Each structure stands twice: as C-alpha cells, then as structure tokens.
Amino acid sequence: MALSREEVRKVALLARLELTDDEIDEQAKHINDLLKTFETLQQLDVTGIEPTSHSIPIVNVLREDRTLPSLPREAVLANAPEARDGCFIVPRIVEG
Amino acid sequence: MGTLTDWTAHEALERMGRGEVTSRELTQAALERIASVDSEVKAFLTVTPEEALAQADTIDARRKRGEPVGLLAGIPLALKDNLCTTGVKTTAGSQILHNFVPPYDATVVRKLREAGAVLIGKTNLDEFAMGSSTENSGFFTSRNPWDLTRVPGGSSGGSAAAVAAREVPLALGSDTGGSIRQPASLCGVIGLKPTYGRVSRYGLIAYASSLDQIGPFSRDVTDCALLLNAISGHDPLDSTSVDLPVPDFTAACIPDVKGLRLGVPKEYFGAGVTAEVAEAVWGAIDYLMELGATVEECSLPTTEYGLAAYYILAPAECSSNLARFDGVKYGLRTKELAGHIGLTEKTRDEGFGAEVKQRIMIGTYALSAGYYDAYYKRAQQVRTLIRLDFERAFETFDALLTPTSPVPAFKIGEKSDPLEMKLADVCTLPVNMAGLPGISIPCGFANGLPVGLQLIGKAFDEATLFRIASAYEQATDWHQRCPALSV
Numbered sequence: 001m002a003l004s005r006e007e008v009r010k011v012a013l014l015a016r017l018e019l020t021d022d023e024i025d026e027q028a029k030h031i032n033d034l035l036k037t038f039e040t041l042q043q044l045d046v047t048g049i050e051p052t053s054h055s056i057p058i059v060n061v062l063r064e065d066r067t068l069p070s071l072p073r074e075a076v077l078a079n080a081p082e083a084r085d086g087c088f089i090v091p092r093i094v095e096g
Numbered sequence: 097m098g099t100l101t102d103w104t105a106h107e108a109l110e111r112m113g114r115g116e117v118t119s120r121e122l123t124q125a126a127l128e129r130i131a132s133v134d135s136e137v138k139a140f141l142t143v144t145p146e147e148a149l150a151q152a153d154t155i156d157a158r159r160k161r162g163e164p165v166g167l168l169a170g171i172p173l174a175l176k177d178n179l180c181t182t183g184v185k186t187t188a189g190s191q192i193l194h195n196f197v198p199p200y201d202a203t204v205v206r207k208l209r210e211a212g213a214v215l216i217g218k219t220n221l222d223e224f225a226m227g228s229s230t231e232n233s234g235f236f237t238s239r240n241p242w243d244l245t246r247v248p249g250g251s252s253g254g255s256a257a258a259v260a261a262r263e264v265p266l267a268l269g270s271d272t273g274g275s276i277r278q279p280a281s282l283c284g285v286i287g288l289k290p291t292y293g294r295v296s297r298y299g300l301i302a303y304a305s306s307l308d309q310i311g312p313f314s315r316d317v318t319d320c321a322l323l324l325n326a327i328s329g330h331d332p333l334d335s336t337s338v339d340l341p342v343p344d345f346t347a348a349c350i351p352d353v354k355g356l357r358l359g360v361p362k363e364y365f366g367a368g369v370t371a372e373v374a375e376a377v378w379g380a381i382d383y384l385m386e387l388g389a390t391v392e393e394c395s396l397p398t399t400e401y402g403l404a405a406y407y408i409l410a411p412a413e414c415s416s417n418l419a420r421f422d423g424v425k426y427g428l429r430t431k432e433l434a435g436h437i438g439l440t441e442k443t444r445d446e447g448f449g450a451e452v453k454q455r456i457m458i459g460t461y462a463l464s465a466g467y468y469d470a471y472y473k474r475a476q477q478v479r480t481l482i483r484l485d486f487e488r489a490f491e492t493f494d495a496l497l498t499p500t501s502p503v504p505a506f507k508i509g510e511k512s513d514p515l516e517m518k519l520a521d522v523c524t525l526p527v528n529m530a531g532l533p534g535i536s537i538p539c540g541f542a543n544g545l546p547v548g549l550q551l552i553g554k555a556f557d558e559a560t561l562f563r564i565a566s567a568y569e570q571a572t573d574w575h576q577r578c579p580a581l582s583v
Contacts, residue, residue: 008457015415015460016422017453018441030454031461033515038404041474044481051476052483054306054336055292055531056555061335075199081429088424093436 002032100125101262102578105171105319106346108265112159112170119152119159119170123214126172130217130263133581138238139248139258141177142185143217148172151214158212167326169212174258174267177218178225179310180299181205188301189221189251191234192447193427202299203334204268204310204327211326216264219254223449224418225275225303227251228520229511232451237508240283241579242545246505249279249520252313256283259313260579266323267313272303273406274500274524276311277536281500281548284538284577286320286565287313289524291556292531293338295324296331304413305336307528316575317537317565321345324558340556348559351570354388356560359493363399364523368502376540376547377499380568384497387567394493396485401478402526407518408462408475409529414452415459421447451514483530490554495564498523500536500548523550533558537565538574546574 003011008028012019019027073086082089100122103111111117127145134140155170175181178188180198182205187193201209208215222232230238230253238253240246241261248257252269256279259267269276271289280287288311295310302308312323325346330339360381365374385391423429423443430442448456462471489496501520511517527534532552539549549568553561569575 003461011457011461011464014464015456016419016437016440016444017448017456018438018445019453020445023445023453026450027454027457030514031458034407034458037515038408038471041401041404041408041478044398044401044474044478046474046477046481049477049480051473052479052529053476055483055529056336056338058336063332071199078199079196079426081423081427090424091434091436091439 002035003028101129103265104316105168105265105314106322108171109169119155119214120149122170123148123152123172123216126216126264133261134263136239136244136581137241137257137261137263138236139219139254139261139263140174140217141187141220141235141254144184144215147184148214148216155212155214166210166212167322168208171213171266172216172264173208173213174217174219174255174264175205175215176221176252176255176267176269178221178270178301179205179268180301181215181218184218186218186301187234188225189223189233189235190447190449190452191428192421192444194234196426200299203296203331205299207327213326219252219258219267221254222251223452224301224414225251225270225272226414226451226455228274228278228517230254231508232449234449239508240505241581242284243505246507246545247282249282249501249505251275253279255313256280256285256287259283259285259315261581262578265315266319268310268327269313270300270308270310271528272307272410273528274521276313277524277534277548277550278501278520280313280536282505282546284546284574284579285313285315286317286535286537286575287311288320288324288535288558288561289527289533290324290328290558291533293336294533294556294558295327296329296334296337298331298333302417304410305417306413307410317562317569318346318349320535321349321562343559345558345562348562349566350563351567353384353564353567356389356494356564357492358384358389358391358564359394359489359496360391361394361396361399361489361496361498363396364498368519368522369499370503370542372542373499373502373504373547376542377549380539380549381497383571384564384568387571394489396489396526398478398481398485399526402482402529403518403522405475405478405482406525406529407458408471409479411455411459412462412472413459415456415463418452418456454514479529482526486530486532495560496552498550498552500524500550504542504545504547527552531555533561535561535565537568540574
C-alpha cells in the first residue's frame with residue numbers, strides 16, 4: 001500500500017504542517033519506505049493479544065478537588081509571541 | 097591525584113567534606129574546561145557561569161558554617177536541554193522553542209537544586225529527542241570526544257559528550273528508545289534508563305510519553321547510583337510516576353555477581369552488530385562468568401519486530417504531544433500574515449526540522465481513521481508480545497546482557513538514510529517498550545572507539561544492574577580511559 005501525494009497532503013493538513021511541493025514528495029517517499037518496514041508486523045499472529053499502551057498498569061489517579069496555587073498570569077504570558085490585556089493574541093477567526 | 101575535572105562526583109564530595117577543595121574551585125575548573133574544549137566538542141547549547149558560581153558559593157558558605165548539605169552539594173552538573181529550568185532558556189534542540197524561557201523547573205531540576213547540585217548549563221540534543229546522533233539538532237551537531245569527526249550518539253549526545261570530555265562529572269539525559277544508553281556507549285561513559293515510573297517526567301518536554309524516562313550519565317557506577325538517588329521518587333505532578341520506596345542505590349553497588357543468573361538473548365547479536373562490538377561484549381560476558389555469574393543463552397523471539405512497532409508508537413505519541421506548538425502560547429510564530437489555521441501551519445513548517453516533520457506525519461497517518469487497527473493497535477499488541485518475552489526471560493534470569501549499540505560511533509554525515517539511522521536503536525528500544533531499566537557501561541574499544549555493554553533488569557530492580565556493573569567495573573579499567581582531546 002503506497003500513499004499518493006494527495007493523501008500525503010491530507011495527512012499534512014491533519015498534522016497542521018504547511019509543506020512545500022518538494023517536502024510533500026520527500027514525505028511521500030519517507031512514509032512509503034516506513035510503511036514497507038511496517039509490513040513485517042503483519043506476519044505476527046496477534047489474535048487475542050491485548051494491546052499495551054503503558055508498560056506499567058496505570059489506573060486513574062484522583063485527588064481531592066481543591067484549588068492549588070498556579071503560575072502568575074504574567075509568567076505564563078511572558079513567552080507568548082503576542083499578548084495583550086492578559087490574553088494570548090491570535091489571528092481573527094470570525095470575519096465581520 | 098589528577099586535575100579537578102578528572103574527579104568523579106563522589107570523590108569530589110569526599111574532598112569537599114574534608115575541606116580540601118571548594119565548590120567554587122570545582123565549578124571554576126568545570127567552566128574553564130568548557131571554555132577550553134567545548135568549541136571542539138560542542139556539547140553545550142547554553143552555559144550559565146554566573147548562576148553556577150552563585151550556587152557554588154551558597155553551598156561553600158553552608159559547608160563552612162557546618163550546616164547540613166544535600167546529596168550532590170557543590171557538584172557541577174549538566175542538563176539535557178529538554179528539561180525545563182526556571183529562567184534559563186530551554187529549546188529541546190528545536191528552532192520552534194529557540195526563545196523559550198520556562199517559568200518553572202522540571203521536578204528533577206527542583207530535586208537537583210534541593211540536593212545542592214551546581215547547574216552549569218544545558219546540553220545539545222536531536223530536536224525533541226528524535227535521533228541517534230545530534231545531527232537532527234536545530235542548532236548544531238555535537239562531536240564525539242574520542243574522534244571529533246564522529247557523532248557522540250543521541251539524542252542525549254551533548255550530555256554524553258560533556259561527561260566523556262571531563263566538562264562535568266554528571267549529566268542528565270532522557271531516553272525514549274535508547275537516547276541515554278546509545279550515546280553513553282558511543283562516548284565511553286555510563287548511562288542509565290531507569291524503570292518507567294521511577295523518575296518524574298514533569299517538566300521534561302514530551303516526545304513519546306509512554307516511553308520517555310529521565311536518567312543519569314556518569315563516569316563510574318557509584319556516581320550513577322548517587323545521581324539516581326537524587327532524582328527518583330513519586331511525584332504528584334506526574335501521574336505515571338510510581339509510589340514505591342526508593343532504595344539507596346549506592347548501597348546496591350556491591351561488586352559481587354556470584355550466584356547471579358544472567359541471560360544473553362541471541363537475537364541481540366544478529367545482523368547489524370559488527371564483529372568488533374560482538375567481540376568486546378562477549379569479552380565482558382566471559383569476564384562476568386569468571387567473576388562467578390552463571391551465563392546462559394536465551395531467546396526473545398519478538399525482538400526483530402521491535403523496531404517497526406516502535407516507529408509506529410513513538411511517532412503516534414509525538415504527533416499528539418507536538419500539537420501544542422502552534423505559535424500562540426510560546427516559541428516561534430511565523431512572520432507571514434495568515435489566518436488562524438495558516439498561522440499554525442506556517443509556524444510549524446518554519447520551526448520543525450525534517451525528522452520531526454516526518455515523525456509527526458507518520459504518527460498522524462498511523463492514528464487516522466481507517467488505519468488505526470492496522471498500525472497503531474497492532475503495534476501495541478506487538479508491544480505486549482515484547483513485554484511477555486522479557487517476563488518469560490526474567491522467570492529464569494536476574495538480568496540480561498546485550499550490546500548497547502550495534503556499531504561504535506559513526507562519522508558525522510555517514511548515515512544520511514533516516515531508516516539506517518533508526519537501526520542504531522535496535523538493541524535499546526525494546527527495553528523502553530517493556531518499561532524496564534537498562535544501563536550501558538564501557539566494555540572495551542573497537543578501532544579506538546568505545547563499546548558499551550547493556551544490562552537489562554526487571555522492573556524496579558535497578559539494584560541488580562548496579563551490582564553487576566560494580567563487579568565489572570572493579571575488575572576492569574575501561575571507565576578510567578580518557579579521550580585525548582587535542583586542547
């Protein structure tokens with residue numbers, strides 16, 4: 001199974017990466033090479049095998065619902081490329 | 097007695113305790129060493145001399161007043177630059193975080209401050225810890241102190257090189273598929289990946305959260321145990337850190353392997369392992385037998401599928417973790433005018449390097465509708481099989497012995513094919529998939545380049561690894577060899 005350039009473009013959109021035409025070609029080659037190596041996994045019989053998402057058994061970790069101190073707002077906003085009036089600034093989303 | 101920069105941390109601690117040397121002297125010696133060799137080795141992205149000397153003076157004053165000091169009081173230490181440090185730039189080796197100054201400390205950083213360590217700087221890495229050579233760093237490639245035309249390994253290549261080059265006695269790295277053990281092997285130092293959950297990941301810039309673990313680099317086994325003591329333990333800020341008692345790992349450094357049963361999985365000596373590496377590793381295995389361990393060959397049959405499964409799971413987790421870099425909250429923002437989605441897309445295109453983009457793409461694809469079962473779920477099932485292989489082996493054995501890296505340090509630019517580069521981690525990544533502890537210790541040389549022996553232990557049994565490593569270290573002098581830097 002090989003991915004077309006159009007399919008690679010669709011994945012790039014899902015991943016929020018604006019790729020140039022050259023990059024799309026590069027990515028298509030790389031993904032298709034990797035998919036070939038992934039084919040070996042189809043040889044294994046995994047019937048009835050539970051998937052492992054974590055190596056150690058993890059259960060929900062709960063704590064009492066109480067307010068804890070958090071970072072001051074200025075410290076959080078200090079790294080923002082653009083901030084004003086205690087908010088992160090983003091491009092206009094709604095026209096009008 | 098050697099120079100100050102040749103001392104191990106425990107040796108320096110003893111000397112400080114006896115009043116023979118101060119932390120300021122040790123810190124100054126480390127800074128001078130960095131000033132003289134780091135233009136060649138290029139281990140550091142950031143060095144913080146003023147902060148380091150101020151920390152050193154604080155510790156010296158406390159010692160002078162006879163006040164209690166921490167486990168690592170006054171010892172210069174380097175941090176991989178994916179560990180958040182309050183007020184000190186933390187880039188994860190990426191242009192997308194070129195100007196990020198964290199407002200908080202990673203838990204390990206907080207613990208090191210409490211232990212009195214002198215934080216001297218931040219080391220280079222492959223971008224977001226994705227790579228095996230530091231060639232994927234968004235800034236520059238670090239060099240192997242044993243041969244400056246070769247890579248130090250990666251992704252924690254800067255930390256490994258800094259310890260090998262005597263710039264610092266101790267450093268921290270992170271290991272997702274071998275990123276501590278492989279560079280330790282290539283640079284001839286000790287590197288440990290603790291059991292998953294042993295050390296808090298809070299404040300480690302995430303790559304693949306179910307595989308990432310922070311761990312120490314050092315030049316001898318006692319120092320490795322000392323640093324693990326300082327960083328281990330449960331942390332409410334990381335819900336995957338485990339609430340188990342932390343033993344004193346320095347007390348586990350008993351140089352005695354009599355009666356231990358050690359397994360040698362045959363699959364780890366397969367294609368790709370060079371004859372010189374195999375020879376050095378078998379030499380070490382023979383030595384452990386002479387020292388009284390029982391050694392037997394064993395099989396971990398799913399090993400050959402590990403690489404493929406890893407390169408589905410790790411990219412899948414990374415595609416999710418790296419979604420946070422959107423040009424809004426921190427880091428780079430494109431200068432181009434674009435709408436809301438365009439801003440994110442352009443920022444990410446400008447800020448991420450080629451390897452990171454590839455992993456985000458493959459991860460996004462593996463998780464997308466219609467392919468989830470064929471790739472992601474199947475890889476997780478293979479992960480179960482790998483875990484069960486280890487569980488079966490540990491019914492018979494106390495630890496397993498393998499090469500750390502199939503090859504010694506390779507030339508900068510030599511592995512231009514990303515798939516070939518990924519083979520560098522073939523002996524280390526199954527250990528992350530199973531969440532087990534693994535340590536690499538120096539076990540010889542191949543054509544003048546260091547070779548590492550990997551010891552793999554049962555979950556939360558780092559103690560046995562320290563015991564075996566101590567026995568081997570006491571009987572050999574590989575760890576005392578020092579690269580002949582021409583400066």
